[in-house]
Amino acid sequence: MKKITKVLMIAVVLMAATAALFASGTKESALERIKTSGKLVVGTEAQYAPYEFRDADNNIVGCDMFLAAEIAKGLGVDLEIVDMAFDGINPAVQAGQVDLGIAAFTNTPERAEVIDFSAIYEQSLQYLVVKTENKDVYTTVESLAGQKVGAQRGTIQSQLIRQALPDSELFELAKYPELALEVQNGNIAGLVVDAAVGDSIVASSDGKLAVANFTFDAEVANFGKSVVLQKGNDDLKAEVDKVIERVLSDGSYQKAWDEAVALQKELGL
Numbered sequence: 307m308k309k310i311t312k313v314l315m316i317a318v319v320l321m322a323a324t325a326a327l328f329a330s331g332t333k334e335s336a337l338e339r340i341k342t343s344g345k346l347v348v349g350t351e352a353q354y355a356p357y358e359f360r361d362a363d364n365n366i367v368g369c370d371m372f373l374a375a376e377i378a379k380g381l382g383v384d385l386e387i388v389d390m391a392f393d394g395i396n397p398a399v400q401a402g403q404v405d406l407g408i409a410a411f412t413n414t415p416e417r418a419e420v421i422d423f424s425a426i427y428e429q430s431l432q433y434l435v436v437k438t439e440n441k442d443v444y445t446t447v448e449s450l451a452g453q454k455v456g457a458q459r460g461t462i463q464s465q466l467i468r469q470a471l472p473d474s475e476l477f478e479l480a481k482y483p484e485l486a487l488e489v490q491n492g493n494i495a496g497l498v499v500d501a502a503v504g505d506s507i508v509a510s511s512d513g514k515l516a517v518a519n520f521t522f523d524a525e526v527a528n529f530g531k532s533v534v535l536q537k538g539n540d541d542l543k544a545e546v547d548k549v550i551e552r553v554l555s556d557g558s559y560q561k562a563w564d565e566a567v568a569l570q571k572e573l574g575l
Contacts, residue, residue: 336539337381340405346378346385349404351392353481355506355575356566357410357531362573370408372562373427373533373553377406380549391480393460396421399534406546407534410500412462422537425547426530427554428563432466433504434518436496437489441516444495450474450520456485456497462529463498470522482507490514500529506570 340346350358350370358368366387378385388404395407399421410430413423434455436444444450451473457463459478467476477494479485485497486507496518499507508515533546553559 335541336402336405336536337542337545340381340383340542344383346374346381346383346406347388347404348374348377348385349388349390349395349398349407350374350409351395352387352389353483354392354410354503355570355573356502356563357500358408359566359570359573359575361569367566367569369428369559369563369566370410372566373550373559374406374408376553376558377533377546377549380552381545391460392458393480396534399536402536405535405542410531411534412529413532414462414465416465417534420537422535422539422543424533424535424543425550426532427550427559428531430500430502430529430531431524432463432522432527432529433499433501434496434520434522435486435489435499435504435507435515436518437492438514438516440495441518443518445519447471447473450495453495454493456488456494457499458482458485463500466522466527467498470526486511486515502567506575509571510574 334342350366352358352360352366356368357370358366361367366389371387374387375385390398392409395404395409396417398404399407411417413426434444444453447470450471453474454477455467455471455474456477456479457467459480464476464478467474477488479488482497482499482503488494489497490511504517508517535543535546
């Protein structure tokens with residue numbers, strides 16, 4: 307009886323191992339899943355012109371969305387864009403709820419611990435946006451000591467403030483329009499933002515906001531933007547990188563950038 311039981315146990319173990327091996331061998335990669343479904347799902351936060359924003363017809367547009375469309379085209383599938391909170395995109399990528407995150411993500415070693423990055427497709431300087439009358443007040447790290455400085459929650463700008471302005475107080479909100487209002491109302495000294503977005507915030511402020519005569523150290527504040535992917539999907543990353551190389555070399559990404567900047571100005575964003 308003991309021998310029979312032992313044989314049965316071995317058989318069960320072998321069957322389980324075989325099933326696991328079969329399952330692992332037949333599991334679709336992210337790229338295969340995308341092509342099978344015929345759809346690329348991209349997570350973004352559509353309030354960051356000129357990268358991603360909504361046009362007059364409520365469509366999500368911008369140079370990042372041009373890139374997303376080109377990646378979908380390169381894969382031969384349709385594009386689905388999911389608008390979500392910025393700090394929820396990386397977790398959604400990790401969980402496989404979206405295939406890619408495209409939202410002006412800065413390529414950093416810290417983020418690379420939990421997600422993979424594509425090749426860099428854009429570089430951005432960082433601005434300190436302040437009330438116009440304070441343009442020549444907040445010009446040094448020392449002048450910002452003890453002051454509240456704002457950044458969008460979950461962004462690299464929060465890390466930049468901690469690193470470059472250690473004696474300032476980090477103030478975070480979920481959206482840039484709310485941060486701009488906090489600056490206008492004098493509740494915080496300024497906000498840190500990508501140059502292109504800073505330009506749009508200033509342009510839409512009716513002269514109330516300006517870019518401060520403050521310069522961040524280029525070594526810590528010249529950030530490269532990349533697409534984010536779930537770890538281990540090297541085949542999908544290779545396809546994304548191929549598209550990035552093409553749109554940079556043929557000038558189409560620059561054209562999309564220029565068109566997005568023009569549109570945001572037309573919309574007053």
